[in-house]
Amino acid sequence: MIDIASRVYNHNWKIDPIVRSLIDTDFYKLLMAQSVFLNKPNTQVTFSLINRAQHIPLAKLIDEKELRDQLDHIRTLSLSRGESTWLRGNMFYGKRSMFRAEFVEWFENLRLPPYHLEVKDDQYELTFEGDWPAVMLWEVPALAVLMELRSRAVLKNMGRFELQVLYARAMTKLWEKVECLRKIDDLSLADFGTRRRHSFLWQDWCVQAMMEGLGKKFVGTSNCLIAMRREVEAIGTNAHELPMVYSALAETDEELAEAPFQVLKDWQEEHDGNLRIILPDTYGTEGFLERAPSWLSSWTGIRIDSGDPVKGAEAAIKWWEACGEDPTRKRVIFSDGLDEDMIAHLQRKFHGRVRCSFGWGTMLTNDFRGLVPDDALAPFSLVCKAVSVNGKPTVKLSDNPNKAMGPREEIERYKRVFGVGEQKRQKVLV
Amino acid sequence: MIDIASRVYNHNWKIDPIVRSLIDTDFYKLLMAQSVFLNKPNTQVTFSLINRAQHIPLAKLIDEKELRDQLDHIRTLSLSRGESTWLRGNMFYGKRSMFRAEFVEWFENLRLPPYHLEVKDDQYELTFEGDWPAVMLWEVPALAVLMELRSRAVLKNMGRFELQVLYARAMTKLWEKVECLRKIDDLSLADFGTRRRHSFLWQDWCVQAMMEGLGKKFVGTSNCLIAMRREVEAIGTNAHELPMVYSALAETDEELAEAPFQVLKDWQEEHDGNLRIILPDTYGTEGFLERAPSWLSSWTGIRIDSGDPVKGAEAAIKWWEACGEDPTRKRVIFSDGLDEDMIAHLQRKFHGRVRCSFGWGTMLTNDFRGLVPDDALAPFSLVCKAVSVNGKPTVKLSDNPNKAMGPREEIERYKRVFGVGEQKRQKVLV
Known part of the structure; x- marks a missing residue:
């Protein structure tokens, strides 16, 4: 009917x-x-x-x-x-x-x-x-x-059944990832794939597939609408946007050097527990941790969003230890360039040493690689x-110079203020 | 809504x-x-x-x-x-x-x-x-x-998404067959998969996928309801049932020997053209062709439904040639145990020598092999x-003794009457 x-x-x-x-x-x-x-x-x-x-x-x-x-x-x-x-x-x-x-x-x-x-x-x-x-x-x-x-x-321009088979292949591909991930003990994984999703309906499908396939290992989604409709946790804390704008507002180099910590001071007024997650890489993780005020070491965790994730997590562990904190009670959230192999690798590497979480983005909600000619549906890096x-212009340095942005002279100034030295370039896929 | x-x-x-x-x-x-x-x-x-x-x-x-x-x-x-x-x-x-x-x-x-x-x-x-x-x-x-x-x-007992992925995999599997078959020049293929289909909806999906994926190479379906709804040709001629019942009705060995030809005589009264397709294997193709009345050689084609399909087609070609008929104007319909590789193989072998057609059954509408544990959805041979x-009991011999049926003494009598000698056993998969 x-x-x-x-x-x-x-x-x-x-x-x-x-x-x-x-x-x-x-x-x-x-x-x-x-x-x-x-x-x-x-x-x-x-x-x-x-x-x-x-x-x-x-x-x-x-x-x-x-x-x-x-x-x-x-x-x-x-x-x-x-x-x-x-x-x-x-x-x-x-x-x-x-x-x-x-x-x-x-x-x-x-x-x-x-x-x-x-x-x-x-x-x-x-x-x-x-x-x-x-x-x-x-x-x-x-x-x-x-x-x-x-x-x-x-x-x-695709036919009706060609389309159905395309989605069938994408579903099969995602489910193979789910079958791989469900074997990982104590996995804690969330969907962070809204911004670069293939489509809304596809993201919604992916979330539901994860709910069924991963059970409690799937902790929620960053997408509020889907979290509301599917009755799962809404996940997320804060992003580079805050230190970038606070920094651009700084009048002097001294204020600039303080800006990223000012962001977290304001955040701390409002939030506690699992919302106190440090995002240290806006102007280089290394310098950030070196300069970090002592009150920051009591925060719940850290999010690793650029650079080599193993190095980033090791740096955080070393910093917590130096501050007299117990890393096994701290959370490390990996959220950059993840796919099932990398998730398994990072979990093997850090499970037991810290509390691992994963914010899985583009390769969850937009992995259509290899499914159409010329790879015309492969995800790409749009921000x-x-x-x-x-x-005044903003600047981002990150732990990967390929993700840096801002006018050249400002980038140099920020590098000086934040003491950023040599950085390793990494290909930005998504 | x-x-x-x-x-x-x-x-x-x-x-x-x-x-x-x-x-x-x-x-x-x-x-x-x-x-x-x-x-x-x-x-x-x-x-x-x-x-x-x-x-x-x-x-x-x-x-x-x-x-x-x-x-x-x-x-x-x-x-x-x-x-x-x-x-x-x-x-x-x-x-x-x-x-x-x-x-x-x-x-x-x-x-x-x-x-x-x-x-x-x-x-x-x-x-x-x-x-x-x-x-x-x-x-x-x-x-x-x-x-x-x-x-x-x-x-x-499967979950909603597990089910969706199962069908996604089955769709992907079928589409890979379609992509393989669409490369075959002058292919003429019909769906014969009603009786052993995975489900009605799945057969209906398969037919539509073939319509889109194979275009004119897909000539229709044996399923009348689907043919009507999808507006494609309804395909099929006759089956072993007719000679089996006619033979059981025979009073004497002489009448028995004639029964399979009587079937075709009655059929000829009613049908011509592409509906005049001989199904020769009920009591052995070899004896059937040896004994066939001369009027039968003018029929349009033959359907190969048991035994080695290459041997069956070669026997038909030899018979037509012996009767002075031109095999290139005759149709050979292969309908036993087909899958895309066998279809490609038979087309390579006989294209140009006869008009080839394929009635593709179980492996079109029920190839769920390997998709669930213990292969619990693999098709099986139910008739x-x-x-x-x-x-009186019926008897079928076919060109594969594993497909024979009837009481032992009747089988022996039929073998004698139809002059069936040694036959090669072939595994009946579906």
């Missing part, structure tokens, strides 16, 4: 929207938005799309009208009553009322600000400007839209970053 | 029926039923289920109540108005009004006769008795029900055959 009402409802969509909810975003974005809303509400920021994979001509692949339609649609979205209820009433990280009433009220009234879109050299120049708490919420939906429009562009703050 | 009406409709099913239509059967069954209806309507036959795979304890795997529910449901079925219209109005093998009005009227009023079901040594003894035209229509649905109940029994006619 045909569901006439559904058909009619679907006919009313002018487009097939990719992002249908303001909470179809990463949990840490909301945590950070609240922090920014409380601490730096009037900061003016510019976020910009950066396609690190310049060989993928996004403006040739994706129709500009379709992209505008999707972005325009996101600007019509507002928090639904159920979403607001979930944010107010749900327990996050064991805590009720994670989000304050004034923040949720602000969020309820929020519509995302305008975007600026131009085409240059077959690439899209997409920027967002305005108040930090609002503009920052563009990052994840903008990336998700571009990733999914690229998927749609590639899938557009959307704060590039300027109150008119 | 939930389709309430569908939900309510589904709630009204006491069971989930496997066979939902009397034309969810092989086309040749209907052609033969019409022939029998016209020529031997009052013949009393017994059909019986035979599980050649005795190591599969069907009565342990399949609940008796579930089996009875399915069989009882089939007895409630009658031809729908649309199905009747299709049988009357559709063009089959280029011919309109393939089915005569008196046959369709009879079919419209038909309900399948009672069945007899007992359990013995973990196997089901399932028999059907009565008028040949009605009883013969039990064969395909009975087999399809047993095969699908066995699938359901194995799938019952449902006429075992007695007016109280």
Whole structure:
């Protein structure tokens, strides 16, 4: 029987929207938005799309009208009553009322600000400007839209059964990863794949497959909408965005050197337990740990998001030991370039020495490598970053110079201030 | 949105029926039923289920109540108005009004006769008795029900995503076959997989995948319901059933020797062109061709359904040549134990020498080998055959002694009458 009402409802969509909810975003974005809303509400920021994979001509692949339609649609979205209820009433990280009433009220009234879109050299120049708490919420939906429009562009000319077989192969591929991961004792793994997912439906499928296939080893997803609908934990803490903007706001080198720690001081006011996770690599992990104030060693854990993950974890263990902390009670969250082999390797290496967790992103929600000719569905490295703050440029160094960003002279200044020496370049896949 | 009406409709099913239509059967069954209806309507036959795979304890795997529910449901079925219209109005093998009005009227009023079901040594003894035209229509649905109940029994305890991945793997497997077959020039291939299909929905999926993946190389399906719904050709001619019953009706050895040719004489009255396909192996291909009357050499083709297919086709070519016929204008239909490698091999061997066709059965619609532990979904050899006619036993010899059936002394008599010598045993997989 045909569901006439559904058909009619679907006919009313002018487009097939990719992002249908303001909470179809990463949990840490909301945590950070609240922090920014409380601490730096009037900061003016510019976020910009950066396609690190310049060989993928996004403006040739994706129709500009379709992209505008999707972005325009996101600007019509507002928090639904159920979403607001979930944010107010749900327990996050064991805590009720994670989000304050004034923040949720602000969020309820929020519509995302305008975007600026131009085409240059077959690439899209997409920027967002305005108040930090609002503009920052563009990052994840903008990336998700571009990733999914690229998927749609590639899938557009495929037959119905060809498509079904493509997804059958992708499912088989993911399930083989699940079968490999379920053998790992004491695994603790979350989905971090919203921003570079193949599509929303695919991410939703992946999460459900992990729930069934991994049971308690799957601890949750960074995607709030999926966490709400599938009734799993929303996972995430904070990102490079905070130290990058705080640093750009610094007036002097002394303030700059302090900025990353100021971020965590503000964070500590608000959060405890498993939300006190250090992200040390924005301006080099080594210098960060050397300079870290003593109160930071009591934090619950660290997230390793660039560089050699073994080196990063070893550095953290050494630092905790030097501070008189017991590493076996600390959490290390690996979240960079993971796939099932790397997860198994890191777990073997660090299980028992620290509490390991994994935030698995692109290779969970977008591993379509090898499934279509010319590998046209392989994921690629697309980011959307704060590039300027109150008119001043931001800088990121990271533990991999290929992930660095900012004007050359500013990068040199930051390297000097943060005492960053020689760094090893690593290929950025996704 | 939930389709309430569908939900309510589904709630009204006491069971989930496997066979939902009397034309969810092989086309040749209907052609033969019409022939029998016209020529031997009052013949009393017994059909019986035979599980050649005795190591599969069907009565342990399949609940008796579930089996009875399915069989009882089939007895409630009658031809729908649309199905009747299709049988009357559709063009089959280029011919309109393939089915005569008196046959369709009879079919419209038909309900399948009672069945007899007992359990013995973990196997089901399932028999059907009565008028040949009605009883013969039990064969395909009975087999399809047993095969699908066995699938359901194995799938019952699997999780939702585990199931989805199982089907994803099966789809991938089939599509790899399609990708292999689409490379074969001048391929002509039909689905013959109704009776031993994994399930109805799976067969329907396979047919649609072949339509898209093989285009014109896929010529149709033996399944009438799927042919009607998917608007493809219904394919099939005749089966061993006709010579087996005609032979059992023979009073003397002389009549017995003539019986297989009498079948084709009756068939010739009714059909021409691509429906004049000889099935020579019921009592040995070699003797059949030696003894064949000269008028038979003008028939359009031959179907090779047991023994070594290369030998069978070579024997047919030799016979046509001896009769002064041009083999390149004759059709050879291979329909025994096919898979993509064998299809490619036979096409290489005979393309250009004869017109090759393939009736692909079990390995098209039920290749779940290797997809679950203990290979519990691998297809197996289950048949449902006429075992007695007016109280006399039937006999089949075939070109493979492992496919022979009938009482020992009758087999010996048939071997003598049909001059069958030494035969090579071949493993019967499906």
